[in-house]
Amino acid sequence: MGEEFVRFSLAPLLIGVLAAMACALPGNFLLLRRQAMIGDAISHVVLPGIVVAFLLTGSVTTWPMMLGALGAAALSAVLIELVRRFGRVEPGAAMGVVFTTLFALGVLMLERANLGRAHLDVQHALYGNLESLMWLRSSGWSSLLDPQALARLPEELPRMAGVAGLMGLLTLVFWRPLKIASFDEGFARSLGIPVRGVSFGIVLAAAAACVAAFDAVGSIIVIAMLVCPPATARLMTDRLSTQVWLSLGFAAFAATAGYVLAGYGPIWLGGEHAVSAAGMIATVAGLTLGIAALCGPHRRRDEAGESQPL
Amino acid sequence: MEILLQALTLQLGHNATLATLGAGMFGLAAGASGAFLVLRKRSLVSDAMAHATLPGLALAFLIMAALGGDGRGLAGLMFGSAVSAALGLLAVDWLTRRTRLTEDAAIGAVLASFFGFGVVLMTVIQTLPFGHQAGLESFLIGSTAGMLRADGLTILVGGAGALILTFLLRRPMTLVAFDPEYAAASGVKVRRIDLAMMALAGGIMVVGLKIVGLVLAVAMLILPAAAARFWTDRVERVVWGAGLIGGASGFVGTALSAVAPRLPTGPMVVLTAAAIFFLSMILAPGRGALAVWSARRGFGRKLRLRAGLLALAEGRAPSAEALAALRRAGFASAAGEATEAGRKAAREAAEDESLWARAREILPPEALTGRDDGATPLRAALTPDEWSLVKGASA
Numbered sequence: 221m222g223e224e225f226v227r228f229s230l231a232p233l234l235i236g237v238l239a240a241m242a243c244a245l246p247g248n249f250l251l252l253r254r255q256a257m258i259g260d261a262i263s264h265v266v267l268p269g270i271v272v273a274f275l276l277t278g279s280v281t282t283w284p285m286m287l288g289a290l291g292a293a294a295l296s297a298v299l300i301e302l303v304r305r306f307g308r309v310e311p312g313a314a315m316g317v318v319f320t321t322l323f324a325l326g327v328l329m330l331e332r333a334n335l336g337r338a339h340l341d342v343q344h345a346l347y348g349n350l351e352s353l354m355w356l357r358s359s360g361w362s363s364l365l366d367p368q369a370l371a372r373l374p375e376e377l378p379r380m381a382g383v384a385g386l387m388g389l390l391t392l393v394f395w396r397p398l399k400i401a402s403f404d405e406g407f408a409r410s411l412g413i414p415v416r417g418v419s420f421g422i423v424l425a426a427a428a429a430c431v432a433a434f435d436a437v438g439s440i441i442v443i444a445m446l447v448c449p450p451a452t453a454r455l456m457t458d459r460l461s462t463q464v465w466l467s468l469g470f471a472a473f474a475a476t477a478g479y480v481l482a483g484y485g486p487i488w489l490g491g492e493h494a495v496s497a498a499g500m501i502a503t504v505a506g507l508t509l510g511i512a513a514l515c516g517p518h519r520r521r522d523e524a525g526e527s528q529p530l
Numbered sequence: 531m532e533i534l535l536q537a538l539t540l541q542l543g544h545n546a547t548l549a550t551l552g553a554g555m556f557g558l559a560a561g562a563s564g565a566f567l568v569l570r571k572r573s574l575v576s577d578a579m580a581h582a583t584l585p586g587l588a589l590a591f592l593i594m595a596a597l598g599g600d601g602r603g604l605a606g607l608m609f610g611s612a613v614s615a616a617l618g619l620l621a622v623d624w625l626t627r628r629t630r631l632t633e634d635a636a637i638g639a640v641l642a643s644f645f646g647f648g649v650v651l652m653t654v655i656q657t658l659p660f661g662h663q664a665g666l667e668s669f670l671i672g673s674t675a676g677m678l679r680a681d682g683l684t685i686l687v688g689g690a691g692a693l694i695l696t697f698l699l700r701r702p703m704t705l706v707a708f709d710p711e712y713a714a715a716s717g718v719k720v721r722r723i724d725l726a727m728m729a730l731a732g733g734i735m736v737v738g739l740k741i742v743g744l745v746l747a748v749a750m751l752i753l754p755a756a757a758a759r760f761w762t763d764r765v766e767r768v769v770w771g772a773g774l775i776g777g778a779s780g781f782v783g784t785a786l787s788a789v790a791p792r793l794p795t796g797p798m799v800v801l802t803a804a805a806i807f808f809l810s811m812i813l814a815p816g817r818g819a820l821a822v823w824s825a826r827r828g829f830g831r832k833l834r835l836r837a838g839l840l841a842l843a844e845g846r847a848p849s850a851e852a853l854a855a856l857r858r859a860g861f862a863s864a865a866g867e868a869t870e871a872g873r874k875a876a877r878e879a880a881e882d883e884s885l886w887a888r889a890r891e892i893l894p895p896e897a898l899t900g901r902d903d904g905a906t907p908l909r910a911a912l913t914p915d916e917w918s919l920v921k922g923a924s925a
Contacts, residue, residue: 502649518630
């Protein structure tokens with residue numbers, strides 16, 4: 221178990237857990253603000269951004285792709301606002317117009333561009349490729365103390381750790397304005413909290429988490445983790461701080477259980493091949509939410525004695 | 531170019547023709563029924579349904595293959611996807627009604643977890659000895675390449691059926707989309723109509739899977755309706771206009787994708803619809819961006835001209851902007867002197883202004899709401915009755 225586990229599973233498992241937590245954190249605030257679908261939109265528009273970045277630089281390197289993806293996310297925010305204003309349609313439909321159009325554009329460019337050996341296709345964008353992020357230079361647990369082996373960890377791991385840490389730091393630093401602005405915008409405004417700035421910051425943070433996680437784990441995990449763990453936690457408690465901590469726990473659980481089930485579940489059932497880890501992680505996250513919806517202590521809307529913020 | 535013309539005039543062979551016609555029929559049904567969803571503000575629920583088709587699609591393939599048949603039969607795959615889309619819809623409905631979660635969260639959660647489970651099943655299929663030929667990936671972004679005759683017919687018939695259902699349900703759906711409370715008061719079962727509307731949308735998603743693919747299918751419900759709204763405010767016109775736009779997009783997009791390799795059908799159809807949408811957004815009379823912009827400019831010019839005329843009448847020097855407007859209208863010379871016509875117009879403007887002051891005194895404020903914009907002459911803003919009332923009062 222030891223050596224093989226460290227070589228093949230440790231890095232993907234950690235990356236999955238970190239990506240899940242990085243997405244779940246801003247997801248808590250998107251959920252309270254009824255903007256849960258923003259994650260869905262962002263994870264679709266990231267594709268054309270990445271393809272354009274690839275066409276411009278000709279290589280699959282991290283930073284141009286991240287910038288391209290962030291640029292596409294910003295462009296889509298502008299387009300959504302334009303469509304909403306001129307088209308006088310509800311925000312949901314405006315979002316739907318923009319993200320499907322940009323995704324279609326991304327798929328078309330992807331098919332037309334000659335990508336050569338570059339590892340980029342529609343399936344990869346949707347499912348990611350968590351299983352391939354192995355730590356081939358390791359030779360067991362002792363490698364964790366070996367600087368040379370550590371230097372050859374998949375680069376997604378430190379990046380995801382950085383993004384998850386950044387999300388945690390931002391949540392801590394801006395906790396008070398985040399909390400007040402998410403529950404009661406009018407009150408927040410009367411306290412002098414820049415509500416629009418907070419709102420924009422949340423979307424920006426979610427976009428950054430999406431883009432970083434998208435590259436490593438694909439868009440299903442991103443969408444699932446932005447919504448499912450915070451929603452599950454919301455059915456368990458009324459306190460925002462408890463909800464945020466619980467959502468981190470549920471995110472880590474879904475990533476771990478999903479990864480293990482995908483890798484070992486089929487073998488336990490007598491099969492030979494592992495199934496998609498990304499898909500299984502999203503499935504576990506959905507099942508957890510289903511259980512909470514059946515028996516979570518705070519699943520109902522009108523509970524006596526509790527003030528309902530939303 | 532020639533081959534595009536051939537594709538558009540249905541001369542690329544029997545199966546390509548069927549695919550193009552089927553896509554047109556699908557677009558027609560999607561556009562028309564999508565209009566109701568957009569008006570009811572529920573369009574993204576169908577995105578959850580479209581993504582939720584994947585596990586049903588994969589399970590149907592596995593079951594058909596296990597029973598010894600060809601797992602790729604479109605009718606069977608469509609049946610499987612319809613069942614799981616319905617389950618997805620029920621899950622969204624259940625989460626929204628039974629828990630405190632809002633609809634957007636329910637949609638996101640159902641979309642991601644159903645799709646994730648579908649991906650798990652897809653990897654199971656890929657490991658089967660015959661799985662590599664399954665070609666289920668083509669349902670992600672749509673492909674009409676190599677479509678069989680039976681598949682084309684299935685889509686054509688399914689699309690026509692959905693269109694007929696939309697036509698039959700159009701009255702209760704219009705009522706519910708516009709004023710659910712009034713609809714409930716007049717005896718319409720709002721919840722049942724809502725579910726029927728959603729189920730219809732789900733059915734259309736299933737019909738279109740092969741053409742636009744499940745990731746993009748929702749676009750064909752939203753884009754045509756959003757485009758049609760730029761051209762008209764009347765519900766029936768939005769509905770059938772959306773049908774027309776959807777049908778044209780399906781037809782043209784599929785024909786375009788047949789012209790050259792590596793032009794995937796789904797994106798081509800969606801981008802055709804998107805092109806129509808963005809052109810409508812810019813060009814539509816009345817509501818389009820250009821029309822709004824020029825109306826705003828015209829109004830600004832009228833305001834400045836009026837300010838200039840009032841300044842002339844009171845013997846003040848008009849502002850630079852107002853003077854420019856006066857010159858353009860021929861009311862002032864290049865040197866800034868008022869012309870004969872300018873003096874006359876200034877007298878009229880001053881007279882109109884005092885009539886306006888009188889009107890504001892004697893007419894109830896709500897009668898002037900939206901008409902007192904500071905640039906319209908009183909005569910044009912009032913009804914003949916009100917006009918004679920004000921005229922009489924100030925005489």
